[in-house]
Amino acid sequence: MISCDLCGYPSRRVWPPSSKCPKFQQVESKNWMTLAACPSCDVRWVGVGWEPYASFEYWVPWEHSDNQWNAEIDDGEGRRIHKWHHEQLKTNEDTLTAEDLADVAVHRARNYGRDPFNAI
Numbered sequence: 796m797i798s799c800d801l802c803g804y805p806s807r808r809v810w811p812p813s814s815k816c817p818k819f820q821q822v823e824s825k826n827w828m829t830l831a832a833c834p835s836c837d838v839r840w841v842g843v844g845w846e847p848y849a850s851f852e853y854w855v856p857w858e859h860s861d862n863q864w865n866a867e868i869d870d871g872e873g874r875r876i877h878k879w880h881h882e883q884l885k886t887n888e889d890t891l892t893a894e895d896l897a898d899v900a901v902h903r904a905r906n907y908g909r910d911p912f913n914a915i
């Protein structure tokens with residue numbers, strides 16, 4: 796499968812907060828999380844904003860249906876998907892490019908040394 800020119804799916808597994816991150820089109824937003832579509836390939840991505848002010852958004856692909864997202868997003872006020880999202884980030888940390896790591900470092904500096912990859 797050839798990766799999408801815009802979002803990089805399926806080889807790209809994480810978009811950190813970056814000016815290079817595609818402008819995903821919102822499908823649903825609930826419990827501080829967003830389900831959005833790549834405007835080029837229509838693959839779904841889930842975004843979660845990290846402090847400060849939830850302004851540092853990390854995205855991972857959602858490889859299930861929109862219905863599945865809707866069924867799970869209310870579970871425990873979204874805690875299940877929130878936990879899944881964080882696990883996806885950690886699992887795919889080794890896929891981050893040097894540029895991605897620089898973006899994560901910017902976030903970490905703004906967030907008192909915390910980023911999704913060193914947070915418990």
Ligand SMILES: [Zn+2]
Binds near residue numbers: 800804835836
């Ligand atoms: Zn795409």
